[in-house]
Amino acid sequence: MFIDLLRKRRSIRNFDQRPVEPEKLDILTEALLRSPASKGRYPWEFILVTDPDIISQLAVAKPKGGGFLEKAPLCVVICGNPGISDVWIEDCTVAATIVQLAAEDLGLGSCWCQIRRRQHASGVSSTAVLRQQLGLPDCLEVACIIGIGYPLATIAPRSRTSLPSRKVHKNVYQKS
Amino acid sequence: MLLSLLKKRRSIRKYQPRPIEKEKIDTLMECVLRSPSSRNLNPWQYIFVTDPALLAKLGKSKEHGSAFLKGAALAVVILGDPERCDVWIEDCSIAATILQLAAEEMGLGSCWVQIRLRKHGNNLSAEEYIKELLQIPDNLVVASVIGVGYPDETKSGHNQETLQYDKIFLNYFGQG
Numbered sequence: 001m002f003i004d005l006l007r008k009r010r011s012i013r014n015f016d017q018r019p020v021e022p023e024k025l026d027i028l029t030e031a032l033l034r035s036p037a038s039k040g041r042y043p044w045e046f047i048l049v050t051d052p053d054i055i056s057q058l059a060v061a062k063p064k065g066g067g068f069l070e071k072a073p074l075c076v077v078i079c080g081n082p083g084i085s086d087v088w089i090e091d092c093t094v095a096a097t098i099v100q101l102a103a104e105d106l107g108l109g110s111c112w113c114q115i116r117r118r119q120h121a122s123g124v125s126s127t128a129v130l131r132q133q134l135g136l137p138d139c140l141e142v143a144c145i146i147g148i149g150y151p152l153a154t155i156a157p158r159s160r161t162s163l164p165s166r167k168v169h170k171n172v173y174q175k176s
Numbered sequence: 177m178l179l180s181l182l183k184k185r186r187s188i189r190k191y192q193p194r195p196i197e198k199e200k201i202d203t204l205m206e207c208v209l210r211s212p213s214s215r216n217l218n219p220w221q222y223i224f225v226t227d228p229a230l231l232a233k234l235g236k237s238k239e240h241g242s243a244f245l246k247g248a249a250l251a252v253v254i255l256g257d258p259e260r261c262d263v264w265i266e267d268c269s270i271a272a273t274i275l276q277l278a279a280e281e282m283g284l285g286s287c288w289v290q291i292r293l294r295k296h297g298n299n300l301s302a303e304e305y306i307k308e309l310l311q312i313p314d315n316l317v318v319a320s321v322i323g324v325g326y327p328d329e330t331k332s333g334h335n336q337e338t339l340q341y342d343k344i345f346l347n348y349f350g351q352g
Binding site: 049054079116140167 | 177178179181182183185187203205206207208209210212214218220221222223224225226227230255262263265266269270272273274276277278281288290292293310311312313316319320334336339340341343344345346347348349350
């Protein structure tokens with residue numbers, strides 16, 4: 001069940017070194033390409049990075065929070081073209097969410113590394129640095145990078161009682 | 177398997193008049209509350225609208241693309257708090273995606289209505305219209321509305337041959 005996937009899913013930042021099998025990579029690729037997008041415009045492009053040297057560069061795209069990518073055997077760089085859709089952020093996020101859920105379903109762990117609105121240690125945008133490293137055209141923005149691999153350890157699921165239930169309202173907004 | 181859900185999923189805008197069972201709505205609520213968010217700040221809130229009069233009014237949120245909400249058994253209004261997190265667009269979009277996939281698995285159809293960056297009419301944004309309708313506080317923004325119901329139309333899934341494999345690159349942009 002889908003809910004079981006959500007109940008056990010946690011962000012995984014420590015990965016086993018074994019690579020993601022080609023068959024699983026194919027499934028993740030298909031899942032990305034099946035992501036729905038506003039008005040069927042599909043403003044995204046995806047770069048699947050397995051080269052350790054390039055992954056090391058991705059890990060320093062921002063000074064904090066990206067270091068875990070260094071140990072990920074697979075990084076999916078999710079790029080969007082604002083010229084194709086004004087809601088490219090939403091469309092890239094849909095794809096990022098789907099690839100994370102598909103990874104979880106395959107027994108892989110993953111974690112999101114936010115790139116949009118984040119800066120490199122030098123003060124320039126993380127996107128500008130990645131654009132140069134990955135040879136991206138100027139029309140593409142980098143939304144995020146999803147690090148994927150076999151989890152080194154499991155993290156306990158969140159309990160139902162820890163969920164912020166007051167954030168659900170019925171019919172109209174109820175001030176608490 | 178998640179991929180099988182993705183293979184058959186299509187946007188559904190025509191719904192049967194029957195209501196959605198309480199247990200299913202409860203599951204959808206749990207799903208949105210389990211949506212991961214940047215640094216676990218959970219900058220979202222949700223309004224589950226089942227009142228027919230309000231659904232009809234939500235159908236008038238935009239000149240185009242929202243009318244189908246009138247026939248939905250449920251509309252989930254997804255709100256973000258920009259003061260709580262700068263990447264609230266991403267966090268709200270993750271929740272919307274998870275909600276749609278969970279609905280699909282339960283035999284429900286759904287469709288996304290974009291609200292951010294969309295107009296209600298000449299002088300009013302779709303967001304302002306919904307905020308007034310549902311008594312939403314000023315500090316929150318409306319990202320999207322997801323219409324949900326038992327499908328009254330069938331669409332076949334997209335063929336694998338139609339997927340845009342030219343948008344997948346390996347290690348560098350432009351490298352297949």
